[in-house]
Amino acid sequence: MREHNYDVVLIGSGAGGGAVAKELAPLAADGKRIAVLEWGPKLADDAFTGQEVDMARQLYFDSGGVLTKDRTLTMAYGKAYGGSTVVYTGTSLTMPEDVVKRWDVPGIEYADLQQRSAKYLEENNVHKLEESELNDNNRLFRDGCAKLDYHVQQFPINVKGCLSSSLCNLGCPNGAKQGTHRVQLPAAEAAGVEVITNCRVTRVGEASCEAVVTEEGFGLPSAWEPGEYRVTAKVIVVCGGAVNSSALLLRSGFGDRLPTLGRFLTLHPALILVGEHPHEISNFHGHPKSFYCDEFWESEKFLLETCMYFPFVTSKNLIGFGAEHSELMRAFPRLQMILVLAIDPALESNRVVVDRDGEAVIDYTMGSSVLDSLHRSMVASAKVFFAAGAQRIHAPAGVSFFIDRKDADRVEEMIPRSNVIPGKISVASAHIMGGCRMGRDASDSVTDSWGRVHGSPGLYVGDSGLFPRASEINPYVTVMALADRVAEHIRSNAGELLQS
Amino acid sequence: MRVMKSLSDTHAAFFMVVAETITPEVASLDADGRARMTAIVDTALQDRDATTRKQIGTFLTVIRLAPVLRFGRAFDRLDGDRRNAVLRWLENCPISLLRSGFWGLKVLVFMGYYGQPENRQIVGYAPDFDGRAGVRHA
Numbered sequence A: 001m002r003e004h005n006y007d008v009v010l011i012g013s014g015a016g017g018g019a020v021a022k023e024l025a026p027l028a029a030d031g032k033r034i035a036v037l038e039w040g041p042k043l044a045d046d047a048f049t050g051q052e053v054d055m056a057r058q059l060y061f062d063s064g065g066v067l068t069k070d071r072t073l074t075m076a077y078g079k080a081y082g083g084s085t086v087v088y089t090g091t092s093l094t095m096p097e098d099v100v101k102r103w104d105v106p107g108i109e110y111a112d113l114q115q116r117s118a119k120y121l122e123e124n125n126v127h128k129l130e131e132s133e134l135n136d137n138n139r140l141f142r143d144g145c146a147k148l149d150y151h152v153q154q155f156p157i158n159v160k161g162c163l164s165s166s167l168c169n170l171g172c173p174n175g176a177k178q179g180t181h182r183v184q185l186p187a188a189e190a191a192g193v194e195v196i197t198n199c200r201v202t203r204v205g206e207a208s209c210e211a212v213v214t215e216e217g218f219g220l221p222s223a224w225e226p227g228e229y230r231v232t233a234k235v236i237v238v239c240g241g242a243v244n245s246s247a248l249l250l251r252s253g254f255g256d257r258l259p260t261l262g263r264f265l266t267l268h269p270a271l272i273l274v275g276e277h278p279h280e281i282s283n284f285h286g287h288p289k290s291f292y293c294d295e296f297w298e299s300e301k302f303l304l305e306t307c308m309y310f311p312f313v314t315s316k317n318l319i320g321f322g323a324e325h326s327e328l329m330r331a332f333p334r335l336q337m338i339l340v341l342a343i344d345p346a347l348e349s350n351r352v353v354v355d356r357d358g359e360a361v362i363d364y365t366m367g368s369s370v371l372d373s374l375h376r377s378m379v380a381s382a383k384v385f386f387a388a389g390a391q392r393i394h395a396p397a398g399v400s401f402f403i404d405r406k407d408a409d410r411v412e413e414m415i416p417r418s419n420v421i422p423g424k425i426s427v428a429s430a431h432i433m434g435g436c437r438m439g440r441d442a443s444d445s446v447t448d449s450w451g452r453v454h455g456s457p458g459l460y461v462g463d464s465g466l467f468p469r470a471s472e473i474n475p476y477v478t479v480m481a482l483a484d485r486v487a488e489h490i491r492s493n494a495g496e497l498l499q500s
Numbered sequence B: 001m002r003v004m005k006s007l008s009d010t011h012a013a014f015f016m017v018v019a020e021t022i023t024p025e026v027a028s029l030d031a032d033g034r035a036r037m038t039a040i041v042d043t044a045l046q047d048r049d050a051t052t053r054k055q056i057g058t059f060l061t062v063i064r065l066a067p068v069l070r071f072g073r074a075f076d077r078l079d080g081d082r083r084n085a086v087l088r089w090l091e092n093c094p095i096s097l098l099r100s101g102f103w104g105l106k107v108l109v110f111m112g113y114y115g116q117p118e119n120r121q122i123v124g125y126a127p128d129f130d131g132r133a134g135v136r137h138a
Helices: A015-029 A052-059 A097-103 A110-123 A136-147 A184-190 A241-251 A311-317 A322-329 A368-388 A405-414 A476-492 B009-022 B024-028 B031-047 B050-065 B067-071 B080-091 B096-114 B117-123
Strands: A002-011 A034-037 A152-154 A194-196 A199-204 A208-213 A227-238 A270-276 A291-293 A302-306 A335-342 A351-354 A360-363 A392-394 A459-461
Touching: A002 A015, A015 A034, A015 A184, A015 A476, A034 A184, A034 A227, A052 A311, A052 B031, A097 A110, A110 A476, A136 A152, A136 A291, A136 A302, A136 A335, A136 A368, A184 A194, A199 A227, A199 A241, A227 A241, A227 A476, A241 A351, A241 A360, A270 A311, A270 A368, A302 A368, A311 A322, A311 B096, A311 B117, A322 B009, A322 B024, A335 A368, A368 A392, A368 A405, A459 A476, B009 B024, B009 B031, B009 B050, B009 B080, B009 B096, B024 B096, B031 B050, B031 B096, B031 B117, B050 B067, B050 B080, B050 B096, B067 B080, B080 B096, B096 B117
Parallel strands: A002 A034, A002 A227, A034 A194, A227 A459
Antiparallel strands: A152 A291, A199 A208, A208 A227, A270 A335, A270 A392, A291 A302, A302 A335, A351 A360
């Protein structure tokens, strides 16, 4: 086993790891040795082909289909230089004050998070698209919501030089999305931070970790030769995402003294509905996600968002099969899509565990409140589609494959709650939060409000695992804001933490 | 040489029979299209653990033989309507394991068919790295 020694090691390079890397870069410029160990590969710019199956395989864990233990929900999270920021749509929201209050973490104040979030909105070139850049899929959603008097807002997004490929979730082929792979990591590397790709950390301690570097068959070669490594560091920041950070710490034995480790996982369970218009609309050209509706955010615990997916992902999100399914797929250029997100409660029983081999297992059950939210969100989406002019729609819990416009006044009965059946309808998550929650002490949480693991002064968590509850919005900006706090704490205490 | 590394030849052949019911266009695929579909599904299964691969094989056997109880014939000897009925029953099955198993199988079929770039034109999907000209307003 080969050895490397660093002052600081970051495990993961997504929104959290990338932000910490850039914020600690001045230490590297001052001579401190800092490394980022990233499980996934770094792809060359011309490797972003937009080919659905290939890109999913190269950029996501399990091609974006990580299954929960009960097999009723899949999760999509990135495995790449830049983590999930390579494959998100770049929607950039600051967490509302009400949610910060609900989090109730001593030391976490709304004003502080807002200030840090604003810094990343600036750094990532976040702005709203011009009207001329919005495609029909997005405009129809906005107009449909407006007709129903539903509150709708435009997403700010983090793009620079967007060419409207609509391929965001397969990694932007034009390098326009300002994820950590485009902004924070290159800046950190320029200052001397090393990034080691294809490097899976298998165990972590308070001053060292073990890692394996592999050759994946795609992507650029890792900076390290394939093999096993022991890496020592004075400070270690675990930023592998909610699932992998929890699993790594559990596998490494931290669960014995941190009873909440892995628990209180929230996922924003989501599903897709489709509306078919009588004529072609612009949908697969243009940014896929420009608007969201928060009309039911407080009252029924769900959000509606615009979305546009690719043929395979679309096909698997439709209920049913056979001739009707094929008929709807062939209407692709006429399809409007809506993604619904349920705001799920943070339950101790929903958690990451590890199996006998140390692999992550996501033990998550969609409770009745989540299924209620998904049901109500389907009804609301159906109304939006019809208000926007759709001739028929497909709802996963519909009593029939299609609901025709003539039945638009009957959507409540056409989409019964009893048809919201886990394992039948396709439910997915791309917002995985919790498992290493912040809080007061080891009895209620894994870290303090600075991301420092209780009882381990040199060990931090810096990703969405820190969330004590759901963010109730798209979470990446909040991840970066919390990671910014982690970096600040390390910098402020560098004299003590990084002394020889 | 086996058709798929992840499934026996018997299971691989039966997978395509089920696939033709789930996505009727599969029946019209030429040899290249079927080979591409097989390769996509095989790669996806090889990326999964051995337990999952075994479960898929077992589930295919269940689909093939379960209709004997109701229709007196194996799945591959049923007409189209009865094949549809069998799969519809699985999709709505009160047993969660069978329901989610069918969902997983369906996903593999869709991946194998709609995941082929060559089939994009059939659904009218024509992405462009520079899609600005396509952001027109109906």
